[in-house]
Structures are given as C-alpha cells and as structure tokens.
Amino acid sequence: MNQMMFGRRQFLKGSGALVVAFAMADGLPALAQNVAAQKSLAADAVDSYLVIERDGKVTLYAGKVDIGTGARVAYRQIVAEELDVPIDRIAMIEGDTALCPDQGGTGGSTGIVNGGMQIRQAAASARQALLVLAAKSLNAPSAELSVADGVVRARDGKSAAYGELIGAAHFDVKLDAKAPLKDPGQYKYVGQPVQRPDLPAKMTGRHTYVQDLRLPNMLHARVVRPVAIGATLADVDESSIANIPGARVVRIKDFLAVVAEREWNAVRAAKALRVRWTGGGGLPGSDRVHAAIRTAEIARNEDLIKEGDSAGTLRSSTRKFAATYEWPAQSHASMGPSCALADYKPGSLTVWSSSQGTHGLRRNIARDLSIPVEQVRVVYMDGSGSYGSNGSDDVACDAVLISRAVGRPVRVQWMREDEHGFDPKGPPQLLDLRAALDASGNIAAWETEAWLPENTPNLRSRPMLAFLAAGIPQPVGQSVAQVQGNAYPSYELPNMTATVHWLKSTPLRPSNLRAPGKPGNVFAIESFMDELAAAANRDSLEFRLAHLKDDFGAGLLKRVADKMNWKSRPSPNRGTGNVLLGRAISYVWYKHMDNRMALGLEVSVERATGKVRVTRIVAAVENGLMINPDAVKNQVEGNIMQAVSRTLWEEVAFDQSGVTSVNWASYPILTFPDAPAIEVELVGSPRDKPLGAGEAASAPVPATIANAVFDATGARIRRVPLTPARVRGALVSQRQT
Amino acid sequence: MANVTLRVNGRSQTIDADDPNMPLLYALRDNLELHGPKFGCGLGQCGACTVIVDGNAVRSCQTPVSQVQGREITTLEGLGSPEQMNKVQAAFVAEQAAQCGYCSNGMIMSATALLAKTPKPTEAQVRQALAGNLCRCGTHVRILRAVMRAANA
Numbered sequence: 037m038n039q040m041m042f043g044r045r046q047f048l049k050g051s052g053a054l055v056v057a058f059a060m061a062d063g064l065p066a067l068a069q070n071v072a073a074q075k076s077l078a079a080d081a082v083d084s085y086l087v088i089e090r091d092g093k094v095t096l097y098a099g100k101v102d103i104g105t106g107a108r109v110a111y112r113q114i115v116a117e118e119l120d121v122p123i124d125r126i127a128m129i130e131g132d133t134a135l136c137p138d139q140g141g142t143g144g145s146t147g148i149v150n151g152g153m154q155i156r157q158a159a160a161s162a163r164q165a166l167l168v169l170a171a172k173s174l175n176a177p178s179a180e181l182s183v184a185d186g187v188v189r190a191r192d193g194k195s196a197a198y199g200e201l202i203g204a205a206h207f208d209v210k211l212d213a214k215a216p217l218k219d220p221g222q223y224k225y226v227g228q229p230v231q232r233p234d235l236p237a238k239m240t241g242r243h244t245y246v247q248d249l250r251l252p253n254m255l256h257a258r259v260v261r262p263v264a265i266g267a268t269l270a271d272v273d274e275s276s277i278a279n280i281p282g283a284r285v286v287r288i289k290d291f292l293a294v295v296a297e298r299e300w301n302a303v304r305a306a307k308a309l310r311v312r313w314t315g316g317g318g319l320p321g322s323d324r325v326h327a328a329i330r331t332a333e334i335a336r337n338e339d340l341i342k343e344g345d346s347a348g349t350l351r352s353s354t355r356k357f358a359a360t361y362e363w364p365a366q367s368h369a370s371m372g373p374s375c376a377l378a379d380y381k382p383g384s385l386t387v388w389s390s391s392q393g394t395h396g397l398r399r400n401i402a403r404d405l406s407i408p409v410e411q412v413r414v415v416y417m418d419g420s421g422s423y424g425s426n427g428s429d430d431v432a433c434d435a436v437l438i439s440r441a442v443g444r445p446v447r448v449q450w451m452r453e454d455e456h457g458f459d460p461k462g463p464p465q466l467l468d469l470r471a472a473l474d475a476s477g478n479i480a481a482w483e484t485e486a487w488l489p490e491n492t493p494n495l496r497s498r499p500m501l502a503f504l505a506a507g508i509p510q511p512v513g514q515s516v517a518q519v520q521g522n523a524y525p526s527y528e529l530p531n532m533t534a535t536v537h538w539l540k541s542t543p544l545r546p547s548n549l550r551a552p553g554k555p556g557n558v559f560a561i562e563s564f565m566d567e568l569a570a571a572a573n574r575d576s577l578e579f580r581l582a583h584l585k586d587d588f589g590a591g592l593l594k595r596v597a598d599k600m601n602w603k604s605r606p607s608p609n610r611g612t613g614n615v616l617l618g619r620a621i622s623y624v625w626y627k628h629m630d631n632r633m634a635l636g637l638e639v640s641v642e643r644a645t646g647k648v649r650v651t652r653i654v655a656a657v658e659n660g661l662m663i664n665p666d667a668v669k670n671q672v673e674g675n676i677m678q679a680v681s682r683t684l685w686e687e688v689a690f691d692q693s694g695v696t697s698v699n700w701a702s703y704p705i706l707t708f709p710d711a712p713a714i715e716v717e718l719v720g721s722p723r724d725k726p727l728g729a730g731e732a733a734s735a736p737v738p739a740t741i742a743n744a745v746f747d748a749t750g751a752r753i754r755r756v757p758l759t760p761a762r763v764r765g766a767l768v769s770q771r772q773t
Numbered sequence: 774m775a776n777v778t779l780r781v782n783g784r785s786q787t788i789d790a791d792d793p794n795m796p797l798l799y800a801l802r803d804n805l806e807l808h809g810p811k812f813g814c815g816l817g818q819c820g821a822c823t824v825i826v827d828g829n830a831v832r833s834c835q836t837p838v839s840q841v842q843g844r845e846i847t848t849l850e851g852l853g854s855p856e857q858m859n860k861v862q863a864a865f866v867a868e869q870a871a872q873c874g875y876c877s878n879g880m881i882m883s884a885t886a887l888l889a890k891t892p893k894p895t896e897a898q899v900r901q902a903l904a905g906n907l908c909r910c911g912t913h914v915r916i917l918r919a920v921m922r923a924a925n926a
Contacts (some may be wrong), residue, residue, distance in 0.1 A: 241809025
C-alpha cells in the first residue's frame, strides 16, 4: 500500500478542492516546502483530518502516529465506520506538521482514547455534511437517505458518490460534537481484527523507516559524545581522521560530530577521532542512587490521597510493618538506535523524524534556534519502537545543527552506545511503605512515602543534548510524565495516606518511559500487599478480595485465579529441590480511573544460580470499546513481555561519569528461551468508551514476579531487577539467618 | 578505492569500498540501498542485521565485506515481496507477529535459515535458533507462533 509510505509528491490545487497526489516514482518522500498554506490544520475543522477526492478516495490526516502499535489500522477502521467507506479506500498520513493537525504527542496509550475519538467525531461530522449535500443534490429529505461504501442513495434509487458531492469543495465545517455516531450494534469495521496494512512491506524489506530514508546530496553524520556527562570539549585532533575519505569534523562549542559521504566512513571517523574532554560527571553512581535520592533536594511535598488517620492508627497499632522498595533507572532501549534527517536551508528547515510528538519538536526547534515556526516542517516517519521519549527528538536536533553547519541535508543515526548511554531514562524511584493489620488480619492503615523526580513547572519538554552541548539557550528542567500514578493500592482501605516528595532533579536526564512510574510504584504496593497477606498467614488472592469492594475488579481476579487453578494457601510454598516453583496474583486499577486488570503468573527459580524464569502469565484486562481487538491484544502482550524483561534484567548502570551499560551485554533484555507463554483475556463492550490499550498491563508485572519468587523461595526481594545474582544473594542470606 | 563484487539476491553488483573491513551491512544499506537488514547494535548482539550467506544466518554488521565476495547473499528483499512473500514472511503477517517491525528482518532471516535445515523444528528449537535475536516490543509469543505456522505450511 503505497499510500502508507508518506509519498506526497505534490500538492495540486484542483478546482477549489485540495487534491493530494500520491506517487512513489523515485521512492523519495516529497520535498515540498510550501504546502502548509494550502492545508487546514485547525484542530476543530473537519478539513484538517479528512480529504475526499473526486474518485472517492479518502485521506486521513492524523496528528497521532503509529510507532508500531497498530493504531494506523485502528484509525482507518474508525473512519471507515463513521464515514461508511471501505477501509481499503482510506489512505493515511501521520504526524507531518505541514499536513496534519496537532493532536498532541502520542503516548500513554492515549492514541485512540483521545486522538481516535477526535477523528471519529471528524468522520461523523463529515458524513453529516455529505448527507446535507446529498439531500440537495438528490432532491430528497436527508432522513430518507442511506449510505453504503461511500455512495448516498435516495429512496427513488438515485444516488451520488462522496467524490461527486464534495469533489469541488472543502467541507468548511467544524467538528460537531453532536454529529450522530454509528450505533455500536451496526458496527462493521470497528471491533474487527483487521490486519495491519504496514506489515507486508515491513516483513519484506520494502517499508521505508526513517533509518532507511536517503536524500539527494545527503551527508552521513555521527555525533561524538563526551566521555563524562556534561564534559567540556578541550581539544579535537582533526588529523586523526585525515586518512578516512571525505570525513570532516563539525564542532559547535562542546557539540562534536563527523560527516562523510559514505556511512561507514562517518562511523569509523567518529570512532577514530582523537578528542580530549575535561570535567563533567559528578553522578552518584547506580549503586548509591537510592541513598542519594533519599537525601536529594525536595522541591515540594504532595499528598496524593489522605483518608482517615493513618499516622494515628499506625501509632496505636501493635501489628505494624514497614518496607522500602527500590526501582532502578531504565532505558527505552530501542532496537534501532534513533535516527533523523534534516535539511536546513535559509528560510526553510525540514526534519524527518520518528518523534512521538512532531508538532512539539517543531515548536521547540523553532524556539531554540530562533526560526519562525512556519519555516519548520517535521515529517513523521516510522522508527524503531520507542515506548516513550527515547533519543528520537535528540537525534533530530543533532541533524538540524549539523545540516546548518555543513549546508547540506544530513542523516544522523546514533550508535548503540549512544542510544543506551544517552537516551533519556525512566528515572529511579524510592518508596517507603508502612501498614498496620487489625485483629482479624485486615489492613487498618496504609502509608506510602515516595521519592520521585518532579515535572518542572511549565516545561514543554526536556532539554535537547545537541543544544545543551552547543550552548544554545533552552528552558531547563525535567519532564517525566505522571510518575506518581498508582502509588497507593487500588483497594478500599481505611486510613490511607500517600505522600510524594517531589525531587528537584534525578541523576540521569529523565523522560517518560512506558507506563511512567507505575511499574515501580505497583512493584512496591502490590509486593507489600503480599507481605501483609503472608504476615497475616492468609492466601494472597483471598487477602486481596477481602480488601476489594469493586465487583468488576473482583471478577477479573477470580477469572485469572480460575484459569490458574488457584488453590487457597498462604505464601511461601516452601518447596524443596533445585528448582522451586511459585505463583502469585495481583490487581491494579490503572491510574485509579483507566483499565482495571488482574494478573497471575508462575515462576521457577533455580536455587543454585538464582535464575528466575516466568513460565506462564494469565491476564484479564478491562479495555472498553476495542477498535481492533487483535491490535489491543498485541499491545497488552507486548507490555507484559517488556515488563517481564524490565523486572528480571533491566537496570541502567552508571558511575560518577556516565552510563556504563551501553550495549545489550551490559544492559541485557529478555530473550526467546526465557519468554513466557501469555494468555490474555480482554474485557469490554462496543458500547463502552475505549480505554488505553497496553501500558496498564506493564504495571502489575514486576510485583507479581517478585511475589511469585517469594512464594517459591521465601525470599523477599525489594529491588528490581531480579537478576540471578540478586536472587542467589537473597537465597544465600536467607539460609544464613 | 577498491571495487568489491557482491552477489546479492541473485544479482552481482560491484561497489566501491574504501575499507575492506567495512561490514557487509553498510554495503547492503548504504551502497545497495536495501532496507531489509537493519543496524541495531553493530556488535553482533541483537540480530537486526541478519542476512543469509550460503544458507547460514549471518550477522552482517560483523562480516567484513571482503570476506563475502563470490558468496551467495540473501536479504529480506530476496526472500519475497509484499505480493509474493515466502512462507515465513506470510506467516508473520498471518499471525500479525510484529509491532514496530524493526527486529523482524532478523527474525525472518534466522527462521528461514532454520527451516531450510530443520523443516519441522520443535518450539524449543525455534526458541534456541532465535536466542540471539532481540525483540523489544515483546512480540515473542507471536513470533514463535508464526515460525511454527511457517514450519507447518
């Protein structure tokens, strides 16, 4: 499907109507510079989202992007449904700032919930406008018209196709919040597991990722990063690359790069270049990071919840418990290092990027480089999955600075050590939990005290590495998204307080990493729930149900327990032998308002090595209206699998200077031999509103694994990752006590 | 400048290589403008760059271009097209066994090489054959299903 490939060759102005012509004759996306003036971008105008051509082809312009989630097909399903056109007649362009309305960044599993519903309203509004035109054209009352496959029919048999009706005009209507929506009972496209249109090209090497894009007259570039974060560039020996054909140095203050005509020459020049850096560093190191967090400067404190009197209840209680949980810094660790291309010319800058927020990136580049924003265009192209803000915005700024310096189009791809070393990180988290049990073994009081990095007020996005190094002023601060989510249990407890100490800073530059903060917070609270259940000598499922008044949530727990053939008993299991088996079950109401879900899993633990294998996972996830149930399932499975990886293996190691876990050997992730079987049940009805697809499923995984390890071994591990060394250490110290 | 002749997807092509140690990956992507093999790590750790050389799955980021002259190199493009996919590619589509698809090249190349030698592998053998191929989106379950489907096709 060529229309997937961003192949806008030209914009033609037809007789009043905007016509988009697609062609991929030379395989290159259009380099058009002056298209913006012709295309509506207003968020409230139907023309911003939908263009219908004379031949009836529909093009959807989405501000949200599909960086591997399958949203691309879901958006088309929505339009096909509300507009009554066949899905294969709908082309789509995503995230091109010159063509697509700004629907906000893509993230937090909100693409369908927010962006998709906006598109649904645009399609419904368009259909309504088309019916008004048809009533006039067919000379029939609009109530007597019916639509199928983009053709409007009157009772007398006369008909008009959408292309004929709109052919010579813009819609010129606003999104109408009252435009009638399809009755979910009539859904034809929505709710179907339609196959993704991009996979045949991706599975055969025909898809053009941003990493694959080549521009005429382009140079390849690599950035040379400092050995210590924040170091000053003291000296560059350009003669050290004199023997590499075409290679030359680009230096802007402490920003250093090499360019070459051929990619390999840029790669080896970056490696060969002799550079002297001074200063920088000053990090606490990953071994000390949680101690450093505990004494870090606090910007402000916030009570997330304060119900009853937790402090008083704890004071007077005789069955009190406390535990500290630590979550490490983690990397987005994208499979493909970030890549971008830029073409900087006087009066026009075009950037090709897999950014999850092209409009935001455009505004920031324009602001920081003092370019009028209308002269900047960011064209979205698919990249490697990013799971939040990885290096894609940074590499775009690298490319812009280098293109400006050399006066030619430039392609920059980060190397593996750049991506692992310099992608903004999911920040480390520290949580102290306290609770009291009453005489019947129920929770009488709960307190969470969390140390989390604050979102700097009014900061649009994190500072860009290239601009920092080049001394280009930009707003300073940090941006981490809603990391405080689910910092207290999803159960109804009396006397509950959750307090966040918002920290001024965190050691490594942070950003939003999949389900920001929630896997770490739920690791703490759902682990502590099991600690309390074990202290009360109660079965962990029964203990949860006893504290859960919500019938729907309880139903999810029971469905998972049934599938696991759950037998009531307290933990731990206290098995014997070399391989110990454990199980656990947990519950979360994601963000206390989005998806409710239950997760159960089974593990085996090798006593000798400490190696944990998750052997089976069962999940029941509330998902409301699912536009494409298979795409939702893929997201849920992927989030679970990635969370298993984050729990068992992932920690960004750093010393005083910078990140030391800069490849897949030092930052390992889950591999095929260890991938668990996953059974997912999605719960929802077409009459519900859609809920976020995917990231909720990341949240309960870490605690459930730690609880299953406790069930198997009796060892309670309160720090992620549960590497073989850490688990073996816990088993050894358990035997010694 | 040295000329290197490579036989890729059944065609012989001569490229300029400044450096005989240039990894094959750069010849394929930069000189021959193929999109199948991907740069993932440059260290032979992730498998995104996998191609098939004389029937074996090989990490093109670790293979000097001078060592594969005259050998039969197959990339993802050489296995099939969107209109005519090979059975592994078709199985990946049928199972919707991808999210971002960046690792898919390595998965499909490794699986194709496996099935050429072991047409009816057990799931454990598939897991072992893909042990050096990393997937970050977490589509492992679907990829395993796709390879088993291809084996039974």
